[in-house]
Amino acid sequence: xxxxxxxxxxxxxxxxxxxxxxxxxxxxxxRESYIDSLKKVDPKETLxxxxxxxxxxxxxxxxxxxxxxxxxxxxxxxxxxxxxxxAKEAVESExxxxxxxxxxxxxxxxxVAVFGLIAGVMFWYFxxxxxxxxxxxxxxxxxxxxxxxxxxxxxxxxxxxxKEIRDFVANYPGLDFAPIDMSxxxxxxxxxxxxxxDYDVAKIITVQFSHATHAEEKLFLFMFKGHLSQLPKxxxxxxxxxxxxTYSSEQINVIxxxxxxxxxxxxxxxxxxxxLAKAAKAxx
Amino acid sequence: MAQSVRDDSLIAFFTDSLSxxxxxxxxxxxxxxxxxxxxxxxxxxxxxxxxxxxxNLMAQGTTQIRIRxxxxxxxxxxxxxxxxxxxxxxxxxFLTPLAKEVRAALLLVDYAGLSxxxxxxxxxxxxxxMRQYMATGRKALTQWA
Numbered sequence: 001x002x003x004x005x006x007x008x009x010x011x012x013x014x015x016x017x018x019x020x021x022x023x024x025x026x027x028x029x030x031r032e033s034y035i036d037s038l039k040k041v042d043p044k045e046t047l048x049x050x051x052x053x054x055x056x057x058x059x060x061x062x063x064x065x066x067x068x069x070x071x072x073x074x075x076x077x078x079x080x081x082x083x084x085x086x087a088k089e090a091v092e093s094e095x096x097x098x099x100x101x102x103x104x105x106x107x108x109x110x111x112v113a114v115f116g117l118i119a120g121v122m123f124w125y126f127x128x129x130x131x132x133x134x135x136x137x138x139x140x141x142x143x144x145x146x147x148x149x150x151x152x153x154x155x156x157x158x159x160x161x162x163k164e165i166r167d168f169v170a171n172y173p174g175l176d177f178a179p180i181d182m183s184x185x186x187x188x189x190x191x192x193x194x195x196x197x198d199y200d201v202a203k204i205i206t207v208q209f210s211h212a213t214h215a216e217e218k219l220f221l222f223m224f225k226g227h228l229s230q231l232p233k234x235x236x237x238x239x240x241x242x243x244x245x246t247y248s249s250e251q252i253n254v255i256x257x258x259x260x261x262x263x264x265x266x267x268x269x270x271x272x273x274x275x276l277a278k279a280a281k282a283x284x
Numbered sequence: 285m286a287q288s289v290r291d292d293s294l295i296a297f298f299t300d301s302l303s304x305x306x307x308x309x310x311x312x313x314x315x316x317x318x319x320x321x322x323x324x325x326x327x328x329x330x331x332x333x334x335x336x337x338x339x340n341l342m343a344q345g346t347t348q349i350r351i352r353x354x355x356x357x358x359x360x361x362x363x364x365x366x367x368x369x370x371x372x373x374x375x376x377x378f379l380t381p382l383a384k385e386v387r388a389a390l391l392l393v394d395y396a397g398l399s400x401x402x403x404x405x406x407x408x409x410x411x412x413x414m415r416q417y418m419a420t421g422r423k424a425l426t427q428w429a
Contacts, residue, residue, distance in 0.1 A: 008415055015419035015426075019394070047426065054425045055394050061375035062311045062395060071324050075306055075331050079298045 010037035018051045133201035136224060136264070137231055140204070141252060143197065144220040144268040147208060151218065155193035155208065165194045169205055169223075172196055177225035179205055180259035186279030188212045189219055209279075219269040219276075221283060226264040231256055239277035242284065246273040255280055294338040302331070302341070305350055308396060309357050315387045316361045318369035318376050329360040347402070354396065354406045358388065378428040382421060385409070389417030390425060 008016055013030065014037050020026045026034055041047065067075075076085060147154055157168050166182040175196075185191060189209040197204040202224050209219040234245040234256070244257040252268055255276045259265035267280045309330055314323035333356045334341060341349055361384070369380060379387050385407060392403035404414035 008412070008419065011423070012416060012419035015422040016400075016415035018422055050426045051422060054422075054428065058375070058390070058425060059395055061373070062315075062391075064373070064375075065311050065314050065320075065323075066307045067310050067324070067327065071310075071327070072303065072306060074324075074328060075303055076299050078328070078331055078335060079295045085299075 011041050013037050014041045014047070015051075018048060019055075022048050022052060133226075134199060136222075136226065136266070137247060137254065137256075139199075140220075140222045140266055141249070141254060141268060143204075143206070143222070144218075144252060147206070147220060148218045151192060151208065151210070154195050154197070154206070156195040158193035160190055160192065162191045165191050165207055168194050169207065172205065175203055175205070177223070177263045178260045179223050180263060180265050180284050182207070182283050184282040185209075186219070186282045189279060192218075217270060219267065219271075219279060221280075222266040222268070223259060223263055225262055227262070228256060228258050228264060231264070237273060237277065239274060239281060242277060242281040244273075244277050244280060246276075248273070257284065259284060291339075294342065297342045298331075298335075298338060302334070302338075302349065302353075305353050306331070308350070309353055312354060312388070312391050312396065313357050313361055314371075315379055315391050316384050317364070317367035318371050318379060319367040320371070322364065322367040326357060326360045326364060329363070330357040333360065347398075350396065351398065351402055351406060354392065354398075358406055358408075378424070382424055383417075386417045386421045386424070389414055390421030393418055394422070394425075 010033075013034060017026060017030065017034055021034065021038070038045075038047070073082070080088075143154075152158065157165065159165055159168075162182075162185045169179045169182060172179075186209065188211060190212055192208040192210050194205065194207045197206060205221075205223040207221040209221070211217040211219070228245065231245070232247070234247050236243065236245050237255075238244075242257070244255045247254040247256070252270060253273055253276060254266055254268045255273055256264060256266045257280060265280070265284070267276045267283075269276055269279075271279075306327060310323055310327050313326035313330070314320065317323050317326060330353055334352065341352060344352070369376065382390075388407055389403055392398045392406055393400060398406065400414050400418060401411050403418075404411045407414065407417075409417075
């Protein structure tokens with residue numbers, strides 16, 4: 001280039017810096033003179049937009065010109081011949097295939113794991129209720145009748161102190177369930193003592209009460225680990241918000257309720273179900 | 285066939301990165317030659333000219349690589365001398381009456397995205413002269429459109 005640079009004329013200045021003007025990026029040193037020149041060259045103020053459109057058209061027109069595949073391959077051959085490139089591509093393709101295969105295996109393992117997890121969760125959620133470890137109703141009715149015949153026979157801690165019995169129940173070591181709170185003694189019933197029946201399959205807490213005026217009438221509270229659904233289906237009832245289910249026989253009546261999430265409580269006596277529920281509600 | 289490149293990373297750089305600029309270089313040299321065959325040859329000349337310097341190019345940024353290729357392309361155009369324009373498209377007709385420097389300035393700044401200073405570096409002229417080329421090219425461009 002041998003040309004010597006000359007100063008831009010007003011019109012040259014306008015065109016030379018049009019892009020900067022459009023981008024609001026004019027150098028401050030020429031801003032004033034540029035605006036003056038633009039007003040003279042383009043009094044209608046259409047030039048900047050006209051240029052923007054024209055530049056877009058040029059860029060679009062240039063898209064028609066591109067190297068074809070053969071020409072691009074011709075460039076690649078400058079550094080690597082076709083055979084070498086093909087061999088490399090084959091190796092890469094094989095690597096990708098292998099990677100894809102392992103990816104698929106991984107994906108399948110993933111699917112199986114997710115499916116297994118879902119199946120496991122569904123099984124856990126919809127699993128049938130765990131079978132009771134013992135026939136609570138039959139066994140404990142038998143125990144109640146047996147204790148009724150000989151009240152002292154199975155009392156580990158004979159006591160008429162309700163608080164002492166409550167502490168005994170609450171703190172008994174080695175239980176795998178939480179006993180009910182035994183908040184209040186049932187009205188008209190005196191506590192006689194408490195015991196833990198240690199069966200092979202379960203430990204059962206029992207608290208024995210006798211009626212305040214008819215001491216020979218007994219009431220038996222049993223607590224053990226389990227859920228109401230493990231007992232035979234029975235009529236459900238509600239006493240002032242206290243929900244329970246009832247069983248009755250010629251000899252004795254039973255009410256059962258879910259004392260704690262993992263604790264079933266039974267109250268067994270000769271009173272009707274509602275009286276039993278009233279006593280149970282106080283204990284619960 | 286130039287098979288002077290042995291380093292796999294340089295080959296990969298050439299085929300995967302440098303070749304990405306090939307269409308831009310082709311458009312630039314086509315605008316100068318207005319002949320597709322010559323343009324193709326000019327692209328090949330451009331790329332051959334940087335083969336011995338691939339390691340250095342690989343260490344540079346995208347804009348610097350583009351400027352280097354455009355410089356080499358401009359040198360190749362000058363080395364090839366006058367081409368015989370054989371294109372009849374409207375765009376070619378627009379370019380034909382313009383001086384090569386004016387076409388180059390237009391392409392470098394308003395197509396390849398270089399600044400006026402970078403464009404001047406490619407053409408080996410002063411920024412002031414570059415602005416003159418740009419002014420001429422843009423005036424023609426607005427009249428063509």
